């Protein structure tokens with residue numbers, strides 16, 4: 001089946017989440033412990049990034065782990081602080097917009113399917129200007145389900161007027177993005193900018209940079 005549409009996850013796929021998450025944790029650490037040694041501050045940020053698990057856990061959990069392991073409290077309001085400041089700090093991978101624009105020029109439809117709360121995810125997507133270039137955007141908070149439920153993948157294909165088999169889905173998280181795309185009948189592409197990940201399934205295409213999509217989809 002010919003691929004007609006390329007769908008993307010947002011965080012850690014189009015958005016350089018590592019960058020904006022580091023900035024957001026660093027901002028909070030600066031506010032709560034301004035006079036601490038810079039090495040201690042960086043250690044707290046690095047531990048927070050590990051507990052954060054690429055955004056797969058609630059911020060309440062990150063806060064509790066840091067209190068328990070580091071004796072540092074990010075504050076009771078941290079779960080609300082997070083979406084506001086993530087939006088302020090959000091930044092795309094450098095090749096994201098040029099790759100999307102070239103895929104569109106080659107005739108592909110493009111879309112986003114992101115898990116998260118409506119307010120925070122749409123604000124980040126809009127701030128990066130992606131609302132103006134995408135043919136469809138689905139945020140799980142707008143619906144009654146989330147990735148990896150194949151229903152939300154099919155819902156996004158429907159918005160584009162294509163069949164799931166005509167879609168490729170690019171995402172960083174295996175359990176939500178790659179598995180969900182597979183369940184929906186889409187072509188899964190696993191992106192990870194930090195080298196190869198071990199995967200024994202031959203159907204899974206792995207890439208490290210978005211620009212590699214231009215070698216896979218020539219129009």
Ligand SMILES: [Mg+2]
Nearest residue numbers: 009011012172
């Ligand atoms: Mg992601």
